[in-house]
Amino acid sequence: MKVMTVFGTRPEGIKMAPIIKTMENTPDIDNTVCITAQHREMLDQVLNLFNIDPDVDLNIFKPGQTLTEITMRALQGLEDVIKKVKPDVLLVQGDTTTVLSGALAAFYQKVKIGHVEAGLRSGNIYSPYPEEANRKLTGILADFHFAPTKMNKNNLLQEGYPEDKIFITGNTVIDALQYAVKKGYNFKIPQLDDMDYENKKVILITAHRRENIGKPMENIFSAVNKIVLKYNDVELVFPIHLNPKVREIAYKEFNGNDRVHIIEPLDYEPFTNLMARSHLVVTDSGGLQEEAPSLGKPVLVVREETERPEGIEAGTAKLVGTDYNNIYNTLDILISDHKEYAKIANAINPYGDGKASERIVDIILKHDTVR
DSSP states (O other), rough: EEEEEESSSSHHHHHHHHHHHHHHHHHEEEEEEEOOOSSSSHHHHHHHHHOOOOOOOEEOOOOOOOHHHHHHHHHHHHHHHHHHHHSEEEEESSSSSSHHHHHHHHTTHHHHHEEEEEEOOOOOOTTTHHHEEEEEEEHOOOSEEEEESSOOOOOOOOOOOGGEEEEEOOHHHHHHHHOOOOOOOOSHHHHHHTTTTTTTTEEEEEEGGGGGGGGGHHHHHHHHHHHHHHTTEEEEEEEOOSSSHHHHHHHHHHHTOTTTTEEOOOHHHHHHHHHHOOEEEEEEEHHHHHHHHHHHOOOEEEEEEOOHHHHHHHHHHEOTTTTTHHHHHHHHHHHHHHHHHHHHHSSSOTTOOOOOOHHHHHHHHHHOOOO
């Protein structure tokens, strides 16, 4: 069976890697790995970690690229590759512009589409932007919907998708996390290697969402900074996004605080090991809402809505929005109240058991009606 996996960003690469590695050990599948390189440097880090050598690299990345430019270059490049490979199934993962372009290119060639991490919904077409639209549009084209959770499946059923095309698999990010986190891991960055994780409460923060840039991000950074200043045993680590607007706000809000460590973006392996040693996570990312709970780390989601409500319902995460007081007060409680912290840290992670990739590959083989 000929499968083609398409991805273009670091998050896609992380979540697609366990599927690729599983297919490498499946004799009945011939998999072609095609990357668009919508992101370049950060994607290459993931490929190196998981020892993945793409069969095709479209290398579409250009500085300052717009969503339209990404879509056009990816769609044109993928059309040529699909015509040459002639896959039975094309797999895309998540909600990036590469995902939508891959699904659309496959549809134009009448190739079956498998959507990994299907059924996530925030309910707001512009938040996250453009991801909410990308995943909904991809769902319309997909033949196989690999839903991480029962809630994701229910979202798809409510939108009218046939139940026999929806499969609950868990999320492949848990598979990837088990590969990356190691006991006794040594960081190559002295700031991280010398940090006292036993006696300090290390807050890990990530922020990059387009809709948060501006006043919302100022609120986030200001509230977190005030918490660090309030507690002498709290340190903050911020692997800062490459976006110059994010950097401008961060350097302004955290200026002069020597317990705030702004570092360059980390590769996936050191990042996940940093997360494993942190006290809690503050993020507007999607994937971290799934990863941190599997490591027993409370997550504060600094967004107005989330497409991952399972974590909120299970108690592994709190949706605090971007209001300064909400962020500050919630952080204050988690830092000062051990019982409240333990309640979140010990909640059961709803996102899977680390076998999602095996399930996805099995489903593809069992539903092979092409040969």
